[in-house]
Amino acid sequence: MEKVLVTGGAGYIGAHACKALAGAGFLPVAFDNLSTGWSGAVQWGPLVKGDLMDRASIDAALHEHRPVAVMHFAALSLVGEATRDPARYWRVNVGGALNLLEACVAAGVGRFVLSSTCATYGDQDGVLLTEDTPQRPINAYGGSKLAIERMVADFGAAFGIAHVIFRYFNVAGADPDGEIGEQHLPETHLIPLMLDAVVGKRPALTVFGTDYPTPDGTCVRDYVHVTDLAKAHVLGLKRLLDGKGNGVFCLGTGRGFSVREVIEASRMVTNREVPVVIGDRRAGDAAALVSSSTRAMTDLGWDPQHSTLRQMIGDAWAWAQKPGFDG
């Protein structure tokens, strides 16, 4: 069985990618420091407990498992936190990726799939974002991810590491089979916080700003189902294994929803009200981030069939009824 080293494989998106890889006949080896991930989410292959800031632990994992490719998910990924503590984002995200790429060169791993983000675009007046839209990040999370994109391209050029870069829009939902789902401590993302408010685990959802230049004043995002996102990674890996060359792909749906629209969709799915309070804008948030993902669809054959708001909220709602991971 061909192995793939999945950094961040115990995290939300990484674990879903491991499940998709296993479904496609690969053995995912999760490499994770468990700082935000859960050992209980690692169900489709071994867990290597290691840290990207510790080069020796990466070398050891690559030496032991000899993967055909690395998928790099492990990173700090919260806009608010990045805005308050940029140094940590630059150190961990950029330093970790540099260690990983250098370890790949040393171990002769020639295929690399990078998880990047729409946060690399910054605020672009609501235009439909494509892979060619100039990237102008407005927070340290987006800045650190853009630096990593450039690093991957430089290492690709210098050492022949074939690579695919995915720029995710807003990832949501949970495994439709209910085996894994989103569990962050602390939780900061809209949909799980909203569902927590619905069941009374939190008093209310705070809407971050109602004075944005969007149709209803709340931020607009392009939500994509985590299972669809995971499938794109398998397609990206196959592209590299087939020798079809490097690529950059946006992963969204081409359709944006405002925070108010997400709340309305939740009401329809759960049949329950969302207690809401209106708050200030969150520092670092762009007004609207919506992707044209036609390149992923045409070049990779990606078909995001689960990415309706109804299914994303429905699967997250089903996951929220479960006990979750205990670590």
Ligand code: UDP
């Ligand atoms: N949001 C909100 N209240 C919250 C969390 C998020 O209004 O408690 C908004 C946030 O401003 C953004 C959208 O919901 O416009 C999605 O935020 P999230 O943190 O889920 O993802 P991000 O866009 O930061 O990747």
